[in-house]
Amino acid sequence: MPRSASPFIRSVSRRRFLAGGAVTAVGSAALIAGCGGGNSKGAASPSGISPAASPSEAASTPQKGGTLRLPTIFASGGNFDVQKFVPAQYTAAVWRTCGNGLFTIDPKTGNPIPDLVDTWSFPDPLTFVAKLKPGAKWHNKPPVNGRAVTAADVKFSLERIATNDPAFVRHSDYDLVDRFEAPDDQTVRIVLKQPFVPLVSALANQQAVIVAPEVIQKFGDLSSADAIIGSGPFILDHADTTQGGAVKRNPDYWEKGGPYLDGIQWTIVNDPQTILSGFQSGKFDMYQVATIDLPSVKGLSGVTVAHYLAPNNFLQGLGGPIDKAPLNDIRVRQAINLAIDRKGLGNVVYPGGDFQPAAVIANPAWGIPSDALLTRPGFRQPKDADLADAKKLVAAAGGNIELTITTTSSFPSFYLDRAQAYKAQLEAVGFKVTLDTSDYTSFKSKETNKRFQVDTLSPAFATDPDSLLSGAFSSSGARNYFSYSSKEFDDYIAKERAESDPEKRKQIILEAQELLLKDLPVAGFANWYVYSDLAIRDNVKGVQLGGIGPSGAQAGDQSFQAKNIWMTS
Amino acid sequence: MKYLARRCALFIPTLLLVLCLVFLLVRLIPGDVVTLLLNDQNVSPQQAAEFRSKLGLNDPLPVQFVHYVADVARGDFGHSLFTGNSVWSDVLDRLPVTAELALLAAVFTLLLGIPLGVLSAVYQDRPLDHGLRVTAIAGLSLPGFWLGTLAIAMPAVWWHYSPPLTYVSPFDNLGDNARQFLVPAVIMSLYFACILMRMTRSAMLEVLRNDYVRTARAKGLSEQVLIRRHVIRNGLIPVVTLFGTQVAVLLGGTVIFEQIFNLQGIGSYVFQAVSQRDYPAIQSVNILLALAVLIVNLLVDCSYVYLDPRTQG
Numbered sequence: 001m002p003r004s005a006s007p008f009i010r011s012v013s014r015r016r017f018l019a020g021g022a023v024t025a026v027g028s029a030a031l032i033a034g035c036g037g038g039n040s041k042g043a044a045s046p047s048g049i050s051p052a053a054s055p056s057e058a059a060s061t062p063q064k065g066g067t068l069r070l071p072t073i074f075a076s077g078g079n080f081d082v083q084k085f086v087p088a089q090y091t092a093a094v095w096r097t098c099g100n101g102l103f104t105i106d107p108k109t110g111n112p113i114p115d116l117v118d119t120w121s122f123p124d125p126l127t128f129v130a131k132l133k134p135g136a137k138w139h140n141k142p143p144v145n146g147r148a149v150t151a152a153d154v155k156f157s158l159e160r161i162a163t164n165d166p167a168f169v170r171h172s173d174y175d176l177v178d179r180f181e182a183p184d185d186q187t188v189r190i191v192l193k194q195p196f197v198p199l200v201s202a203l204a205n206q207q208a209v210i211v212a213p214e215v216i217q218k219f220g221d222l223s224s225a226d227a228i229i230g231s232g233p234f235i236l237d238h239a240d241t242t243q244g245g246a247v248k249r250n251p252d253y254w255e256k257g258g259p260y261l262d263g264i265q266w267t268i269v270n271d272p273q274t275i276l277s278g279f280q281s282g283k284f285d286m287y288q289v290a291t292i293d294l295p296s297v298k299g300l301s302g303v304t305v306a307h308y309l310a311p312n313n314f315l316q317g318l319g320g321p322i323d324k325a326p327l328n329d330i331r332v333r334q335a336i337n338l339a340i341d342r343k344g345l346g347n348v349v350y351p352g353g354d355f356q357p358a359a360v361i362a363n364p365a366w367g368i369p370s371d372a373l374l375t376r377p378g379f380r381q382p383k384d385a386d387l388a389d390a391k392k393l394v395a396a397a398g399g400n401i402e403l404t405i406t407t408t409s410s411f412p413s414f415y416l417d418r419a420q421a422y423k424a425q426l427e428a429v430g431f432k433v434t435l436d437t438s439d440y441t442s443f444k445s446k447e448t449n450k451r452f453q454v455d456t457l458s459p460a461f462a463t464d465p466d467s468l469l470s471g472a473f474s475s476s477g478a479r480n481y482f483s484y485s486s487k488e489f490d491d492y493i494a495k496e497r498a499e500s501d502p503e504k505r506k507q508i509i510l511e512a513q514e515l516l517l518k519d520l521p522v523a524g525f526a527n528w529y530v531y532s533d534l535a536i537r538d539n540v541k542g543v544q545l546g547g548i549g550p551s552g553a554q555a556g557d558q559s560f561q562a563k564n565i566w567m568t569s
Numbered sequence: 570m571k572y573l574a575r576r577c578a579l580f581i582p583t584l585l586l587v588l589c590l591v592f593l594l595v596r597l598i599p600g601d602v603v604t605l606l607l608n609d610q611n612v613s614p615q616q617a618a619e620f621r622s623k624l625g626l627n628d629p630l631p632v633q634f635v636h637y638v639a640d641v642a643r644g645d646f647g648h649s650l651f652t653g654n655s656v657w658s659d660v661l662d663r664l665p666v667t668a669e670l671a672l673l674a675a676v677f678t679l680l681l682g683i684p685l686g687v688l689s690a691v692y693q694d695r696p697l698d699h700g701l702r703v704t705a706i707a708g709l710s711l712p713g714f715w716l717g718t719l720a721i722a723m724p725a726v727w728w729h730y731s732p733p734l735t736y737v738s739p740f741d742n743l744g745d746n747a748r749q750f751l752v753p754a755v756i757m758s759l760y761f762a763c764i765l766m767r768m769t770r771s772a773m774l775e776v777l778r779n780d781y782v783r784t785a786r787a788k789g790l791s792e793q794v795l796i797r798r799h800v801i802r803n804g805l806i807p808v809v810t811l812f813g814t815q816v817a818v819l820l821g822g823t824v825i826f827e828q829i830f831n832l833q834g835i836g837s838y839v840f841q842a843v844s845q846r847d848y849p850a851i852q853s854v855n856i857l858l859a860l861a862v863l864i865v866n867l868l869v870d871c872s873y874v875y876l877d878p879r880t881q882g
Contacts, residue, residue: 079652085606166603166612166620223653241652242662242833243735267734267831273718274831277725278734296726410844438599441846444608445600448617478613 062542064249066567067263071275071284078241079223082209083161084168090266092206094239097247097264097562098139099211099230102130102154102188103204108546110311110365112204116149116231122500125195126178130188135254138231143214146252149231151182157210158190158203172478173202173467176497195498197505201464233259233563244268258563260542285540285567289533291352297535307354308545310532311363315468318405318422319522320454323483326401327454327523335393336454336523337378338386339429340422346528348421349413354531360513362527366465366506368513370529376517378524390429399430406436406452408443415443415456422456422524447481454523457481465509469493473521484521539568576870580863585638587859588852592634595843595851601626602650602846624650637852647849649842656853659838666736666834667823670757673750674819675812677758678765683808685762686769687801691792693774701766708763713822716756717829734831753830757822761815768811772804779803802876809876813869817862 072090079085082095096104104115114120120130132151138144162174176196181189190199202208211222211230219227225239233253239245248263267283269275276296279287289297289305298305318336319327326332342357357379361367373379377386394401403426407419416437423433436452446452470493471479475486492512499505517525536543542565603621612620621627625636640647646656689701724730732752737745776782777800785795824836835854842850 079654166607166616169607169612172612240662268833269734269831270837271721271828271831274721274731274734274829277721277731280725281729281731283731283734439844441600441604441844442598443600444604448604 060541062258062260062564062566063568064260064262064566065569066261066539067246067265068261068540068562068565068567069265069267069283069285071269071278071287072244072266073269073272073275080225080228080239080241081222082207083157083170083211083222090244090268091241093266094225094228094236094245094247095209095230096206096232097234098228098232098236099209100136100149100232101204101208101210103200103208105204107544110363110546112200115204116154116210120200122197125498125500126192128190128192128199132186132188133255134186136231137252137254138212139229139235139250140252141229141235143218144212144229147212148185149210149212150185151188152185153212154188154210155180155182156213156216158208160211160216161208170202170205170207173199173205173208194494197497197500198464198466201466234261234264237263239266242268253563255563258566260564260566261562264562279535285537286543287535289535291350291354291533294533300535302538303535304538306534306536306543306545307531308534309364310530310545311365312358312527312530313361313363313468314527315360315457315472315522316362316525316527317457317522318454318524318526319457319482320406320452321450321481321483322521322523324453326397326403329397330520331393331397332401333520333523335390335397335429335431336426337520337525338390338393339425339431340378340524340526341383341425342379342526342528343381344425345418345421345526348417350528350530355528358527358529359525360516360522360527361465361468361509362529363465364529366509367527367529368510368517387429394430400432401430402432402434404434404436404453406438406443406446406455408440408456409437410440410443418526419456450481450483455481457522466493466497469496469509469512473516482521484519486515486519489515489519541566541568573867573871576867580860583863584856584859588638588641588856589634591852591855592637592848593630595846595848596630598846600846602848605845606651626650637849641853641856646853649847649850651842651845651847651850656850659850660835660854660857663834663838665738666827666832667820667836669739669746669750670754670823670826670832670834671816671820673754674757674761674822675816677755678761678815678819679812681758681762682765683769683805686766686808687773687796687804689766689770690773690777690804691796698770702770705763705766708759711759713756713760714825714829716759717753717826720752720756721829732830736833749830749832753826753832757819757826760822761819764815765808765812769804769808772807773800776800776804806873806876809869809872813866816865817858820858820861 072093078091080091080095082092082099100116102115102117102120103112105111106113114133116132116136117130118133120128122128132149132154136149137146138149140146158174158180161168162171162177162180164171176192176194177199178191178193181191183189192199209230211227215227215229216222221227225236225245228236228239231254233250233255234247235250237246237248244265244267246263246265249259249261253259267278269278272290272293275284275287276289276293278284280296280300287297294305297303318340322328322333346353346355346357356370357373358367358370359373359379374381377389380386405419405422407415409416416435419435419437423435426433436446438446443455447455447457471477473480473482473484473486474490474493475484489512492508492515496505496508496512499508516522534543534545601621603617603624603626607617607620618627625633628636637647646660648654649656649659652659685701685705689698692698721731733745733749737749739746782795782800785799786792790799821836823834824840826832827834827836828840835858839851839854839858841847842854
């Protein structure tokens with residue numbers, strides 16, 4: 001389940017979970033797309049198909065003015081303490097427009113890029129050093145009153161995020177950090193216990209927002225909207241967790257270029273149909289469109305729909321603890337892997353959508369390309385040979401294998417719909433399958449406590465694959481629901497964490513995925529490179545796409561930079 | 570007065586019973602708020618257990634129950650386990666939305682259900698009666714959520730219109746408030762109005778067949794006076810009883826309509842709370858809803874005195 005599952009729960013047992021998920025941050029997310037210039041073709045296509053450029057990227061001179069109106073979903077509840085619990089996407093969006101991290105996310109590629117950081121390096125594998133951008137200053141309001149952002153502020157914030165308390169859910173991102181230091185006002189030094197290149201991604205996480213100590217001293221924590229005081233291009237106007245919120249341009253913003261918008265408004269809408277109606281009636285300027293709604297939106301005048309490849313950082317498939325029968329028999333896992341029809345399943349998950357098969361990671365930056373998968377057993381079409389082999393494996397494993405697929409009735413496109421498809425596909429090769437369906441919290445409870453045989457898993461990870469791979473598959477991974485333990489795999493994790501050359505690191509991560517496809521800790525990896533559709537009013541400019549995922553959850557993992565978006569009158 | 574005091578005193582055991590049931594039932598559902606709060610994070614089982622303990626979820630159930638009841642008795646509804654917000658303040662934020670929606674729906678239910686039921690009875694077996702009965706059946710058959718979805722979707726397609734999507738207080742802008750609430754309230758009331766109409770019709774017909782009505786007619790009382798003074802009042806007693814019981818259903822129905830019309834009220838709050846196993850929020854909202862139902866039913870009982878003075882004794 002996506003990271004922001006908790007908020008998802010509130011509203012989404014609906015047909016268009018995926019669309020809805022997207023909407024969340026669209027508000028923010030596509031929005032996010034504001035940073036940097038250039039075009040939207042940044043994301044590599046998994047099979048040579050280039051994602052379409054955002055129509056709003058047309059080069060012209062940005063002008064000031066306009067209020068961007070965005071719907072946001074799954075945002076009810078929660079509070080504004082972005083550094084603690086998994087925040088609602090809108091909460092994170094508000095923070096990322098009002099605040100900064102050391103790093104943020106490139107909306108075109110999804111890669112971390114400097115935010116408060118001017119220059120940075122790893123002078124040695126155990127030390128990260130960053131110089132802050134000169135001139136960075138806090139909002140001109142109490143208690144910070146526009147003073148300069150210092151390294152001490154950064155140290156304070158990172159230490160708070162890394163507090164060893166489950167309430168600070170990102171603290172494990174910093175498990176390998178020995179200490180944070182601020183040797184002078186402009187220099188931040190992070191000393192590591194072990195080499196950990198993904199630290200930069202952790203620092204770009206939506207929750208790694210830098211705040212001033214005075215703010216915490218004044219408000220106790222960040223849960224109140226009044227505590228949203230940062231150093232970002234926008235200043236909070238108002239916000240609550242039931243209706244939505246608004247930010248306005250920071251007149252004293254310290255960085256050149258942007259923000260151009262007068263403000264941004266988020267409206268919390270819990271129903272995808274209501275979002276569509278709101279967009280049709282002109283209440284919103286951008287909206288992530290579900291495939292089923294494309295005809296309704298494409299006919300609207302003054303609206304362009306951008307079709308783009310959106311990285312999908314979910315772990316998807318069918319798996320369970322491999323130390324228990326029947327999954328402890330590799331033949332059973334192989335049979336499941338062969339029996340799953342990824343194309344058919346994709347049609348269930350993304351009906352009418354544009355997608356290509358992926359395996360473990362469906363982010364072009366890190367995943368095995370579709371072309372390389374389509375010739376393999378389990379992924380190839382037609383399925384005849386795979387099904388025949390699967391039947392033989394089931395027979396060899398003793399036949400009459402009973403499987404219980406644990407799933408949830410919440411977010412059906414993520415769980416129940418695909419559980420039913422899995423059931424049909426597995427029964428076709430001789431498994432006897434039953435479904436164990438419950439609500440989401442019960443489902444997660446069973447998963448977390450490994451009280452299941454196989455389930456329709458989909459935990460998500462942050463912007464760096466390390467989080468997914470180490471959390472779900474390393475021997476000590478807290479989300480290793482599969483009881484997978486492989487020294488070879490653990491070595492890959494150690495290696496990729498120490499490898500600072502991006503290409504070499506990618507190669508290690510690809511090899512780690514290949515190992516997973518061989519060992520099958522998840523019996524049937526089933527993920528997809530998915531193309532998303534973003535409806536944008538023609539007067540909205542500067543939006544870039546490609547690094548932003550199709551779901552709110554993922555987009556929520558990314559930074560929210562609206563400072564380069566602008567509107568024509 | 571004595572009757573009122575006696576009825577009010579009965580509120581306490583009723584509310585305790587409701588609280589006890591809700592307290593136990595919600596804990597029977599597997600999973601807890603910690604599962605969600607730490608959802609898919611790299612948190613060890615030990616840390617999760619510590620967190621549960623910190624939230625008091627590891628305390629024995631009787632201890633948790635006594636703590637909660639003692640807090641409620643002091644007027645403290647506790648804090649949401651999920652957000653940390655004060656439950657009372659969350660409820661107060663959302664109460665106006667649900668109260669307005671439910672009140673308007675109740676008003677429309679009465680305005681539509683009773684007059685149409687009376688008309689249907691008075692014009693029994695005539696075209697108007699047939700028309701109203703068919704309409705009532707249709708109203709009962711059409712799911713409210715479907716009508717609600719249509720009411721949101723179609724105006725957007727045809728006229729590019731949708732109602733305001735954030736709550737507008739009637740004191741700030743009555744027009745926008747009406748645009749936001751009238752449609753969901755009318756749709757929500759349809760089902761209940763149809764039930765009420767059918768019940769009113771039946772009750773009226775029963776009364777119309779009584780001897781005293783025939784006697785009144787024989788004495789030359791005009792039909793209008795007869796209906797207004799003698800038939801409606803007597804016929805309303807079962808209708809009002811039914812209305813009292815429907816209030817609870819109506820309050821429950823706000824969940825769906827709040828979702829469709831993007832009204833952030835108590836219904837969506839409790840729905841979230843159940844999904845999140847947010848025990849203090851679930852318990853508190855249920856207590857408040859139970860109290861509301863008790864008060865409405867008390868008012869219903871009081872209305873009997875007006876409708877049938879014999880009940881006074």
